[in-house]
Amino acid sequence: MNFRIYDTATREVRDFVPLEEGKAGLYVCGLTVQSEPHVGHVRSGVNFDVLQRWLRALGHEVTFIRNTTDIDDKILAKAAEQGRPWYNLAYDMHRELDRAYAALNVAPPTYEPAATGHVPEMVELIETLISRGHAYAAEDGSGDVYFDVRSFPDYGQLTRQKVEDMEAAADADPRGKRDPRDFALWKGWKSEKEPRTASWPSPWGRGRPGWHIECSAMAGKYLGDAFDIHGGGMDLRFPHHENEQAQSRAAGQGFASYWMHNAWITTAGEKMSKSLGNSLTIPAVLSEYRGIELRYYLVGAHYRSHVEFSFEALDEAATGLRRVESFLERAGVTTEAGTAELADLPADFVAAMNEDLGTSAALAVLHDTVREGNRALADDGTAGVASESAQSSARHVLAMLDVLGLHPHDPAWATGASDVTGRLEGAVDGLVAALLEQRTQARADKDFATADAIRDRIKAAGIEIEDTPAGPRWSLGAPPADTRGK
RNA sequence: GGUGGGUUGGCCGAGAGGCGAGGCAACGGACUGCAAAUCCGUGUACACGGGUUCAAAUCCCGUACCCACCUCCA
CATH class of the missing domain: 3.40.50.620 (HUPs)
Structure with missing residues (x-):
């Protein structure tokens, strides 16, 4: 085709x-x-x-x-x-x-x-x-x-x-x-x-x-x-x-x-103009959202369609992207950005892109593949090791993301993030890990009140906790809705 | 006045004659100590009025509303 x-x-x-x-x-x-x-x-x-x-x-x-x-x-x-x-x-x-x-x-x-x-x-x-x-x-x-x-x-x-x-x-x-x-x-x-x-x-x-x-x-x-x-x-x-x-x-x-x-x-129904307000300049938006989230939002609409920008829609897009990222993390597969080949892409995805860059339809294929992968992961039980099927889905997902410029491990996303960001992440990881150890102990002791209190405190700090067969995981939550875009 | 585009479910957003794209949200179930995440299930949407057709969101005619361009614009 x-x-x-x-x-x-x-x-x-x-x-x-x-x-x-x-x-x-x-x-x-x-x-x-x-x-x-x-x-x-x-x-x-x-x-x-x-x-x-x-x-x-x-x-x-x-x-x-x-x-x-x-x-x-x-x-x-x-x-x-x-x-x-x-x-x-x-x-x-x-x-x-x-x-x-x-x-x-x-x-x-x-x-x-x-x-x-x-x-x-x-x-x-x-x-x-x-x-x-x-x-x-x-x-x-x-x-x-x-x-x-x-x-x-x-x-x-x-x-x-x-x-x-x-x-x-x-x-x-x-x-x-x-x-x-x-x-x-x-x-x-x-x-x-x-x-x-x-x-x-x-x-x-x-x-x-x-x-x-x-x-x-x-x-x-x-x-x-x-x-x-x-x-x-x-x-x-x-x-x-x-x-x-x-x-x-x-x-x-x-x-x-x-x-x-x-x-x-x-x-607000009007063409974004250089003379209009500046809350939508890229630096302003990127102070609240990651670049990959904004890009995912933009790629989600066909290039010839009008898009009515809203932070609500951008939030939704960010949530959708996190679903994809979360799958990839759990599948434990990664590839190098820029290495995807046509053969790694599902036929439906290729067909969608070939038809005048149908990125919306392409993202639908992406999400279908994520669901397949999640299903495989759910079937993999508690071993904590992703099956070949789940890994294969993950590789397809990465290839699709790569072609769309959305590869999560693309070094490009580190632009603007200094060494300090990395060190900060390490520091947070250490602190959260310590708290999670206490919580794990409390849960082992069936002291659920204490365990939940710890989880609540971590959540209040903007960090989400998930319990997985392989132990608890933390991730940064979405930005609070009342501060966005101001 | 001329040229072009649009109106799709609670929301975002594809599709362009025939199996309900996908996401977000919601609800029910599974899993969980409870959650979260994940999986399974739940929707009879196509601005309005006519018409063509076995079959229309999709084609035709008409109506309404919205938007862009016509020498600054991504």
């Missing part, structure tokens, strides 16, 4: 056929680094990370390019507001984003080009567009260069819109434009309003690139004239992706074969 993906351009699920057998070229629009990343931003990162991992699992050699936009109007405006250099803000937020990705086990791409590092490539592309009659320098002396929408008959093809129905682009003073829908490829430097550091030399004078041209230039540079998949968030379809495609194709390139767009995370 083939891997099939929903292509936004054709609005249908199609077999994935790479341009070159065994290879996959993937370009994803990353973020404009202008503020702390929130849950919505990171959803895109996680979704395309799953895509990338799945392509690899299927045996493709993946070249994954994800850009960052480190110069634009908002960055300049925010930096000015905060009284610091724009490049400092961008760099700072970029590091914040890297931390967020790392905390969610989003693997780094093959390369992460930044717009400011590719100005010559953009200038080259703009020159090509001008020479082919698809772009022109504004005649008002502003130093702007525009893409000539009317010169490219396919404009609007990606989002099925007619040029006549579109509203005018507001990205520059319309006086220099031939058509109000023309969009900026290059923005002349406004010396009185913008810092000189935010301008680069060009044949049209100092200036900076328009928003869309960077992706055309960088995708072309790193993936070639034609490549397989282009991804990004739903809101980028228009104008960003429409314009990218227009630029690249007008320049004679084939560009992307497939377009994939991830849906939104909303809060």
Whole structure:
């Protein structure tokens, strides 16, 4: 069975056929680094990370390019507001984003080009567009260069819109434009309003690139004239992706074969916006939840479905994940992250993933396998040793988790955890062990009042106790509900 | 005005003509000193009104409500 993906351009699920057998070229629009990343931003990162991992699992050699936009109007405006250099803000937020990705086990791409590092490539592309009659320098002396929408008959093809129905682009003073829908490829430097550091030399004078041209230039540079998949968030379809495609194709390139767009995370029914409250920034959420829990929550919904974010739902997801983790612990099996192979995965799981990354259905297979394993474990009696059947289930579970970037022993989850965390765990383990010894003695003496009092005290400290055939086990309980997300 | 998406059980969340995805919660049973964990069992959900069909959550027509994009956006 083939891997099939929903292509936004054709609005249908199609077999994935790479341009070159065994290879996959993937370009994803990353973020404009202008503020702390929130849950919505990171959803895109996680979704395309799953895509990338799945392509690899299927045996493709993946070249994954994800850009960052480190110069634009908002960055300049925010930096000015905060009284610091724009490049400092961008760099700072970029590091914040890297931390967020790392905390969610989003693997780094093959390369992460930044717009400011590719100005010559953009200038080259703009020159090509001008020479082919698809772009022109504004005649008002502003130093702007525009893409000539009317010169490219396919404009609007990606989002099925007619040029006549579109509203005018507001990205520059319309006086220099031939058509109000023309969009900026290059923005002349406004010396009185913008810092000189935010301008680069060009044949049209100092200036900076328009928003869309960077992706055309960088995708072309790193993936070639034609490549397989282009991804990004739903809101980028228009104008960003429409314009990218227009630029690249007008320049004679084939560009992307497939377009994939991830849906939104909303809060209180509204799109999460950078201007909204910041309780949902990644650092804030990770102060209450483990990265693996947030990732599991995000993977649980199909990438094209809207998700209404709530801490209640995140709690549920965390509980569900703990069920899986608890099974693995009791089965006593572990594997190394990143070693899963297609052969280790249940056929139903593979089928689910092959159908446009059906992660929800894939998790259903995961849970079915966990139940099988638990059943085997329950049948294993009191010997305390997991049977071959239970171990086999555990290996399947680990392989599935691995492919989804949810392997519990992936060193990535240790990101941010210092040595102190490990030492603290050891210390807690020692203290709890001492208390548990007392409790075990009390139980042996049939002094259940004392035994239960000890258990209650441990529980009050946020630690759950389970009695197993092999003796008591402790684990950290869920965070108290009344403190979350504040 | 143009383009696209959505409404599924107490909750989250898949599915897209025919055996009730899965999770969380709840209830009953097993296990346990009691719990916890685990296992077994318990649900006749698909916004509304029509229609097509042997069969509709799924297709068609209509209605209501919600959301996104239309040049800042993951």
